[in-house]
Amino acid sequence: GALVYQYPRRTICKSGTSMRMECQAVGFQATSVAWYRQSPQKTFELIALSTVNSAIKYEQNFTQEKFPISHPNLSFSSMTVLNAYLEDRGLYLCGARDLDSYEQYFGPGTRLTVL
Amino acid sequence: GDQVKQSPSALSLQEGxxxxxxxxxxxxxxxxxxxxxxxxxxxxxxxxxVPGTKENGRLKSTFNSKESYSTLHIRDAQLEDSGTYFCAAEAQGGRALIFGTGTTVSVSP
Known part of the structure; x- marks a missing residue:
């Protein structure tokens, strides 16, 4: 079956420091990976969409300078939150789209706490 | 935000x-x-x-693209159906999914 792993599941960092999170698709080839942040109120914000062989598209309010993403192959993506502050807290979810079925599968998320 | 409106925001159901x-x-x-x-x-x-209807066990979902809505029906609700349900739309052009605001479902005995 199609699975998406995310690492770490939880992380705590000091204000002003950076942390990197990873996303791995298993059992399918991911034509694209989308990174989201879910607020404590449960609303989803799209951070960026990364499609193989295309430039990474960042949404308004999110920049490559703040959230650099690496997407080196069809099964792996990583994102770093640089210079994290309180407003960066939340559950970061990665969704990978299956190349064959076009269905999007999500990992369990990386929960970021900033002190 | 307003591109996908989900309702209700919360739902309390009795089993069955x-x-x-x-x-x-x-x-x-x-x-x-x-x-x-x-x-x-x-x-x-x-x-x-895609536009049409699918059913899986006690769940059935319909997507009507002409009238721009989708529904999820829960039949014979069970305790394990509790949680937050989200719909997500893929817009024309193949962009990432746009999520609704969620429906928190609580099923009680």
């Missing part, structure tokens, strides 16, 4: 009853997905829909 959740889209939508999020945050895939 039926209910429906709805999403209205203000964008041209090509496909819809429904998810159930557990308290730990994991999103479980329920349905992937």
């Amino acid at each position: 009853t039926n209910s429906a959740l709805r999403c209205n889209f203000s964008i041209a939508t090509t496909t819809v997905q429904w998810f159930l999020q557990n308290p730990r945050g994991s999103l479980m895939n329920l349905f992937y829909l």
